[in-house]
Amino acid sequence: GDPVVDPEPPVEEDDNLPGEGSNNLNFGEGENEYLPSSNPPFDDDDRPKKYYVNDVLVRVLSERVQYVDKDGKLITESLIDYTKKNILQQFAKLDDFLHTWTEAEKKQAIIDELQDDGVLLEAVREELGKSEIDDFDLICHIAYDKAPLSKKERAENVKKRHYLYKYSDLAQQVIETLLDKYANDGIKEIEDTKVLQLKEFAQIGSPMKIVKAFGGKEAYIKAVQELENEIYLA
Incomplete structure (x- = not known):
């Protein structure tokens, strides 16, 4: 729906906008995560x-x-609507998103870029x-009304399609372990070659031995x- 304009924003005592005194939350350089200060004004559950x-x-x-728009008005809108709007600004159609996602060397790069544009996943x-x-x-x-699959369901579907059988025994073990890692922790974890240094991969072999198997x-x-x-895959 249309954003609701609240003419009188509730401003916490030490919860100022940039340029209006000290901000109670510190941002790391280029980070989107907030870092709580030592004296938070809210309970953890209530803190914006x-x-x-x-x-x-x-x-x-x-x-x-809540945010102040370019005209200086405080806008309040639903988190879901705000996020959906920002996804659709980047990818108007599902096919646009799927094409970009499939072509990307690193899926996490797309997620990071979207977060910078207000997709607060x-x-x-x-x-x-x-x-x-x-x-x-x-x-x-959120954006295209598709029924979601869980990470575990996606990992199981790959195994059911016998995708692993195209690899040698050692490489199969690695792919299966990568799938388990994805099912537990998500795509970001398996995109970094440092994942091969983790103990579940060390049981298979050294990073050099694993890479050699491929x-x-x-x-x-x-x-x-x-x-x-x-x-x-769908």
Whole structure:
């Protein structure tokens, strides 16, 4: 729906907008996460989360977001509507999003870019209580009304399609472990080659041995990208 304009924003005593005194939350350079100060003015559950979206401070409290628009008006709107609107500004149609997602070497890069543009997936996930679905399904669910699959369902679907059998025994173990890692922790975790240093992979072999099983580092990276596209098949 249309954003609701609240003429008298509730301003906390030490909860100022940029340029209006000290802000109670400190931002890391280029980070979207907020870092609570040592004396938070709210209980943890009640504290508004804050993000900078294109240099505009956006507060998230419960199901709503508040920000000051370019005309200086305080806008209050639903967190879901705000997030959906920002997804659709980048990807007007589902096909646009799917094409970009499939072509991307790193899926996380798309998520990071969207977050910079006000797609607040963590806040939405918390709001909906959807910890079992990943960012891809959350985006498709919010913006394009697609029924989401959980990470575990996606991982199981790959295994059911016998995708692993095209690899040697050692590489199969690696792919299966990557799938389990995705099911538990999401896509970001498996895109980084540092994942091979974790104990579940150490049981299979050293990073060098694992990479060699795929025919070298480039071939391993390509195998991970192929696995990701297999994960996100409809």
